[in-house]
Amino acid sequence: MPRFKITIEYDGTGLVGWQRQDNGPSVQAALEKAAAAITGQRYDVLIQGAGRTDAGVHALGQVAHFDLQQDFDPYRMPLAFNAHLPDAIRVTDAEQVDDDFHARFHATARAYRYRILNRRVASAIERGFVWHIHHPLDRDAMQAAADRLIGSHDFSTFRATHCQALSPVKTLDVLRIEDEPQGLAVIAEARSFLHHQIRNITGTLVQVGLGKWTADDVSDALAAKSRAAGGPTAPPDGLYLTSVSYDGVPEEKD
Amino acid sequence: MPRFKITIEYDGTGLVGWQRQDNGPSVQAALEKAAAAITGQRYDVLIQGAGRTDAGVHALGQVAHFDLQQDFDPYRMPLAFNAHLPDAIRVTDAEQVDDDFHARFHATARAYRYRILNRRVASAIERGFVWHIHHPLDRDAMQAAADRLIGSHDFSTFRATHCQALSPVKTLDVLRIEDEPQGLAVIAEARSFLHHQIRNITGTLVQVGLGKWTADDVSDALAAKSRAAGGPTAPPDGLYLTSVSYDGVPEEKD
Numbered sequence: 189m190p191r192f193k194i195t196i197e198y199d200g201t202g203l204v205g206w207q208r209q210d211n212g213p214s215v216q217a218a219l220e221k222a223a224a225a226i227t228g229q230r231y232d233v234l235i236q237g238a239g240r241t242d243a244g245v246h247a248l249g250q251v252a253h254f255d256l257q258q259d260f261d262p263y264r265m266p267l268a269f270n271a272h273l274p275d276a277i278r279v280t281d282a283e284q285v286d287d288d289f290h291a292r293f294h295a296t297a298r299a300y301r302y303r304i305l306n307r308r309v310a311s312a313i314e315r316g317f318v319w320h321i322h323h324p325l326d327r328d329a330m331q332a333a334a335d336r337l338i339g340s341h342d343f344s345t346f347r348a349t350h351c352q353a354l355s356p357v358k359t360l361d362v363l364r365i366e367d368e369p370q371g372l373a374v375i376a377e378a379r380s381f382l383h384h385q386i387r388n389i390t391g392t393l394v395q396v397g398l399g400k401w402t403a404d405d406v407s408d409a410l411a412a413k414s415r416a417a418g419g420p421t422a423p424p425d426g427l428y429l430t431s432v433s434y435d436g437v438p439e440e441k442d
Numbered sequence: 443m444p445r446f447k448i449t450i451e452y453d454g455t456g457l458v459g460w461q462r463q464d465n466g467p468s469v470q471a472a473l474e475k476a477a478a479a480i481t482g483q484r485y486d487v488l489i490q491g492a493g494r495t496d497a498g499v500h501a502l503g504q505v506a507h508f509d510l511q512q513d514f515d516p517y518r519m520p521l522a523f524n525a526h527l528p529d530a531i532r533v534t535d536a537e538q539v540d541d542d543f544h545a546r547f548h549a550t551a552r553a554y555r556y557r558i559l560n561r562r563v564a565s566a567i568e569r570g571f572v573w574h575i576h577h578p579l580d581r582d583a584m585q586a587a588a589d590r591l592i593g594s595h596d597f598s599t600f601r602a603t604h605c606q607a608l609s610p611v612k613t614l615d616v617l618r619i620e621d622e623p624q625g626l627a628v629i630a631e632a633r634s635f636l637h638h639q640i641r642n643i644t645g646t647l648v649q650v651g652l653g654k655w656t657a658d659d660v661s662d663a664l665a666a667k668s669r670a671a672g673g674p675t676a677p678p679d680g681l682y683l684t685s686v687s688y689d690g691v692p693e694e695k696d
Contacts, residue, residue: 199566270564311451
């Protein structure tokens with residue numbers, strides 16, 4: 189039973205998200221169907237992802253693992269999968285890994301990028317791939333507020349009400365505002381995140397960028413430990429899971 | 443009769459190109475319909491573009507001009523147009539110009555970018571926005587071959603057979619290969635181009651990048667002054683009209 193690790197890129201626009209669901213196409217179901225096809229439909233394959241992205245959220249470097257009941261050349265694997273996947277989902281890399289490798293529980297860092305187009309007019313080219321904010325954003329004010337959120341905190345204020353994590357305490361290692369040609373991006377890195385954490389943080393930082401909130405308001409919101417104290421949830425369009433890292437330390441379970 | 447100059451961005455994927463045609467949606471027809479709407483449908487507006495992009499070709503900075511029979515605040519104009527345009531077409535800028543300004547004949551430079559994704563696997567995110575070449579391209583070899591095409595030449599080898607220009611002689615001011623994160627781009631600048639000139643040049647430079655052609659082969663092809671001597675036509679997907687410049691010198695007519 190060899191175990192494989194694959195890296196996946198997807199356009200989340202028309203998808204219900206990573207996780208298999210009854211109400212529409214998911215990345216997981218598409219990959220499992222493709223995996224069954226490459227085994228010649230001889231058995232089902234369970235594919236386990238590093239993180240469950242929501243509907244409309246994109247990935248450049250999602251990671252998943254699965255077992256096959258046969259040997260398979262990892263070099264051939266991406267093209268074998270892609271022959272059976274919709275164009276919006278591509279396996280970009282594959283390797284054989286140890287039998288105990290776990291894409292979710294062994295991940296030591298997850299990196300996301302939230303892209304904001306900041307100009308008067310929406311994009312004709314990047315529809316569905318950026319959040320369009322037409323009033324000018326103050327990047328330095330956003331970074332100063334972001335600095336208040338770095339580190340270990342109870343992030344209840346930025347947690348979706350239906351989040352299933354056991355604890356609201358997470359450690360945010362990176363929260364950086366980067367310039368982009370016609371806007372900016374919020375870069376977030378942590379071992380793991382709460383549900384909607386990045387979209388809720390981004391929605392709040394945009395309030396700061398617009399001059400409606402101060403960095404102190406963000407600190408107060410964090411201290412309130414209540415979703416009602418946080419800013420709005422940013423739409424899924426601008427969010428990308430950019431990479432998942434593994435360095436051998438098992439992930440905290442959530 | 444005030445004259446206006448507008449800058450337009452579009453996703454060419456679902457369009458038949460810039461020019462009004464019977465067989466599908468064009469940028470020109472969409473803009474003219476929107477212009478009639480903002481005049482309250484009181485009269486028709488003829489919109490003249492700087493360049494006719496083909497079906498599937500994108501624009502970040504197409505330019506056009508037109509006359510209105512009424513005053514209009516240029517600051518309000520992009521949003522007024524966009525309220526009546528499909529999402530794939532956005533007016534990004536507008537200004538009032540002299541009555542003799544002509545978007546096509548007064549253009550002194552046009553700049554294009556042709557984007558190539560150069561990795562094993564196609565893109566899930568940028569489908570329709572890059573040309574995917576899965577074998578590795580030799581960027582330096584491509585630049586050396588590109589250098590043979592810079593300057594004034596008879597470009598018959600790189601001209602579509604149905605091109606309507608009076609002369610095949612054009613002056614290519616810039617032909618530069620730039621690195622992109624997972625590939626490269628061909629940057630081309632000239633006062634004006636022949637039909638398919640950039641796509642034919644790019645298709646030929648890719649043959650060089652793949653090691654199938656040498657720079658000398660490209661020189662020989664140029665000297666042959668025959669489309670049959672050139673390389674294949676690159677698909678429209680990777681091509682963007684990035685900007686059109688005006689510095690008061692009237693354009694050569696073609």
